[in-house]
Amino acid sequence: MRVASLLAGIGLFSLSAAAIAQQAEPVFTPEAVRAHVEFLSDDLLEGRDTGSKGYEIAARYVATRFEALGLKPAGENGGWYQQVGLQQTDPGANPGTVTVSGPAGEKSWAHATDVLVGLSAREPRLDVSAPLVFVGYGIENARLGLDDYRGLDVKGKIVVTLQGYPKGLPSEEGAHVSATKAEAAERHGAIGMVSIATLQSAKARPWEKIVHFADEPGFAWVSPDGKPNSSAPGIRASAMLNAPAAEAVFAGAPRTLARIRAEADKAGGKPKGFALKTSIRIQGESTTKRVTSPNVAAILPGSDPKLAAEYVVLSAHLDHIGLASAKPGDTAETDRINNGALDNAAGIATMLEVARAAAESPDKPRRSIIFLASTGEEKGLIGADYFARHPTVPADRIVGNVDLDMPLLLYPFTDVIAFGADHSSLGAMVAKAVAPMGVKLSPDPMPQEGIFTRSDHYMFVRQGVPAVFLATGFANGGEKAWGEFLSGNYHHPGDDMMQKIDWQAGARFAEANYRITRAMADADTPPLWIEGDFFGDTFAAGKQRAPKAGK
Template sequence: MIRPLGLAFALLAAVPLAAQPVEPRFTPDAFRAHVAFLADDLLEGRDIGSRGHEIAARYVAQRFAALGLKPAGVEGGWLQPIRFQETVRSGPKGQVTISGPAGAKTWEHGTEVVVGLNPTMPTGEVSAPLVFVGYGLEAPAMGTDDYRGLDVTGKIVVLLDGFPAGLPAEAAAHLVATKRMVAAAHGAIGMISVSTRDSAKRQSWASVVRNGNGKNYRWLRDGKPVFDGAAVRQSASANTPVAEAIFAGAPKSFAAVQAEAAKKGVRPRGFALRTSARIAQSASTRFIDSPNVAAVLPGADPKLASEYVVLSAHLDHIGISPERPGDTAQTDRINNGALDNAAGIATMLEVARAMAEAPDRPRRSVLFIATTGEEKGLLGADYYARNPTVPKAAIVGNVDLDMPLLLYKFTDVTAFGADHSTLGPLVAAAVKPMGIALSPDPMPEETIFVRSDHYSFVKQGVPAVLLATGFANGGGEQWRKFLGGDYHHPGDDMSQKIDWASGARYAEANWRITRAMANADTAPRWYKGDFFGDLFAAGAEKAALPK
């Protein structure tokens, strides 16, 4: 059950400060040493395809080797190489032209329109009539079927941003992420997004333009970029003046549609528009190579050793920021990524060390994966989950470590996704002896569950959670401060007041969780009736919801 944010904070405030010492095999110095190397200026922010990322990958591989783990990359090695395509705008600016009862008008990318990038068609255009399809969602079981009765074959669909009120936030976030695929499945060849009143409040048009100027990255299969919904050949986002032109002469104006969408319990129905559009884009591409790093600790139980539990963390960060006006030779432009996510990698390495040095091996095999391309769209994890180096059906659970905030003494953790599977109570029981509480998601409106590497495993039917330090004991304030300051900024470096004892404590917590998952009599299971379990693991055995 998703709790309101206010209730979550009330619950967190009641969590007592734990006094238990860190398990002796985890030390602040060992944790700090990993972070200090990975976040050093020498590695220049570990961007994919960079020398710094390659150095980091080899550091992780050699640590695995020193621990006596088995290589789980390709061809008997530690690495799983991945080739990516980078698509970047070049040549003439993208354009959107709307033609209708009032004539035709054209807008350039970065003005009142943002033209998307399709890596499978980096340069090209589409022209077609327009059809409004509401929010563009398709989930009949949830009472949403926006394409019902509409013919969009060969058309450009116009859809509202986001999702209507009343849908469960995490399920709705998945539906939003698949809008392009749904449009393609119905035969659309183009897509234009327009705002609701709510989405316009949450994100200004200036922010949409800023975010729309980035590059696009995709991993390659047989030399071609993997891009779900590629049949929608061109796409764009449109500001209010363009949206008004799109709805010119329609049964309902854009303002009327926005007003309807703002009413509680009302979901605008689609209809054919009296306008058409041309969307054009020009871009260039290049290829980048960057690896995942993978190792395995074989299990000891003859019956369970063929099953794998996964502990993952992303190794990449965002590299060096472009030079800006006013920068000098002394300006720090290296995004070191100490907390995001050298700290996650340090945790994984320390868990691997503790498990490898233990006198008793876990019953199940444990797979440790340092992924690449997370900052480009969860790409390395997506590649591994779709192309695992162990049998896909043998992967039974995943805990992902992404950006533990170690700027305070945490007393609780949040396992994003805990409500969906038996991993929730497993995590709670594993950390309880440390005096650490498992708290509810403090920000369900952010739909974190579908926004980090673990979700790549979820989409392959694997129960998974993202483990984060919680909001108790001042954590909420520290999270807000970090996300509004040093996050994705050169300030995320070793100069921060990182509590290394909390790093060791976080590593111990994940050691306990991974060990519990690997030694349990039963592998993690989705709950009966869970949206994600039913969608991605329909045939898997389910667990009853806890009382």
Template structure:
């Protein structure tokens, strides 16, 4: 799962909500759930990294389980796998560099990993780019939000300078989407590069030291039919993030000082206006690439209704994890460096397989068809789900809904669930009604500032116009404390293994809840629908039939 450890800071005390729990459906087995997670989290799979042998073993295991259930293959050429080619881009031996030339002609330079972090270009391994600079505020342009930070600015052939983050007071999920599309906005106006500087809030939320810690990680992208690594904004040829000394150099001689800009950004709704800077930047970067392949694993259970079986409900969970942590100086020979990923996301895959078993063996089959997607490269940027949503084996408009399962925390008896994104479509009430007979409640997003809705696999379906939610165990009954401890401890760490005190009966319970949700989606006369005038529905499915918001 891709989530900041800082999310743990957002966990607040939550009232304990204890309800009577009816006996779990006997078709959902705690022992079988544990066996699945145990296999996927075994040291022999070495953390299931994308492109690794361990991941390939896990993929074959999941495919064999699908076959055992009599499901139909939904991958390429009638098989279980949708094999994807990925490009891995790493920094070359020569470090990247940013040079800022002031209005008087004097220059200052910084190398990557100091006070600048130079981005990697997937399709241009050798870059040496120089251009004038234009400050564009937050760099957001979105008609539905009524924001155009480029109004009156000429950035064609120039490098834009943006503030990181988004204006305070905006709805967090809508704002997160707008912030994630800054490169596309810059490209649309003819810019060729993009530099970012922090606001007081973003520098506090994500300190520079934390950014530097991840600075040398490789970049991944899936490779398209044209043989090129996919890039949503290829016109933005290079990017870089700047720390304080370099950021101050950008604004030398500017009509407004950076401190004043940040003060305005601190205010609710504060949106600093852009202007041409009196400086220019030269950015150099060298990279090397290699290509690996890794498959999504896809199975289909055909629907039973002659008409509705042409519509599909997708249950997804990522199969990959982060592999083996490189040895550090001082590590002892017995140091555990394998990131087993028991909860992240062996537990999500186990849930999906339990739901698939229940659906395949039910005497009354679901009316709509079900697609079970075990995705790859989630930890590399939601890439496997993105590729599938763009290249599904069925028409994308035939996919009517998606529920994603990522890292259910099974360390406490959960009494509620959170469906991130439930406010945007009828999936919210569908989930609430489906789990109510189990004594489980649907709780609102407990950490909206973390914008989880736009940071998990289901969002790749949202971007293709499909109503979707990411389902997680909730914060009631002590869940908030367990989430906080996990995110600051075992998350993305070798301790996420079978030695944790995982409550396997809660895995069976979570599976039953998801089966009920899937059946509700599959059997309803009307498929899930976006709410009218919802930002995401209007952005990605403007012509789809909408539901009235309750």
């Protein structure tokens, strides 16, 4: 071989190496994000309702994308799917009544008037009567200094609780203890629970909006013993009461409902409980059926011999709410398909693009990454709860979760929100990962909504896994876009491809999540709960901690 040819070959090799190095950074395109969203929100899928044919089509789409990327199946029996058995509970022919008896006599209300009767997944013919006890907010948590059951006997009785939690309580801790009221009532022997709005909750969610969902079915995953899962099976009956029924409950009480609500409306207000002079009868009928709907899961194996046995999870819910019920005046042309383009085809599209980039990267992640498309989020975070409790990998090896739910791709976002960021080292990890993009991490801009407990990541938190829910932020036009979407196309047929979606923002959101996922997967130390954190101490006692800021 001539020297000139050898040198030329070396030069060519050097150029090729440089070119490869330049191509190492993944590319995210608006077209790729749009293609995923376009398919998943197509009318053919009829809104991807849990257990529907449209959802099954969406699940197969995700599975084929995972397979095309060369990922490993992470479902059951070596497949892509983790089948989740569900019980669907629907209102029966007589959906229910609430009857209040006491000093003012007896009065009844039919379901969906001034009362809402909760569906009973375990009692198709519900008929429960018991004396009433007011228990304030109905919260019991020593760490937060709350013990609303102190001095009260509620065994065999039905408790009356105020909605929400005391003003001034940290929003995420408050949202958690509010979501676990039934469990507290069960611990004290109550057999039912009735909730009444505070002034604050009534303003946030007027009764007219709540009653709109009166006939929605209930869903629960089915446990191995064949029973529908319940966090508090001892609470046999439940109901929500509007003002007239709520006033009747407090007939003859030592304190009026108006005074109680006024106290609750003050910062730190914690109305004390007392036995009421009334009793209640809650009746209802329901029908049940069993359906199956899969989670779809894949693994990109880690490259580090020591860290590959640890798993980080990037999740997004695949389901939406299906077809809207026909209304008077609807015609054959009326659009009743809730396509769910942003909620949450956009989240799934983001996850798929992160999976593609990670699978194609010549520099493989150190930890293994699980990509999870969950079912039943709109029915109560069911698929994520099932996976978090029945993971297809060793539960103690799941070290972190980022969940993608409804990224609002309607404006060129410049910040992101990581709900739950203050509780673990994931907050700092997210902020550092997106900083090179000129994107900032912002605090929760709507703490009153209790979003921390309303998306799939919360189910990983309850299993002791540091987790955040990532969304586009309020800066650069985001606040206006969020306000208009939540009051307009959210859970409405208008959430479709006719919206002015900013596909470049979609590509940018995918890049941000790739950076975050790789940060979790490649760090020497996995995500850790911060020392002294409420959720870490509640669900992950004894595990390694990250120091508080400034230490």
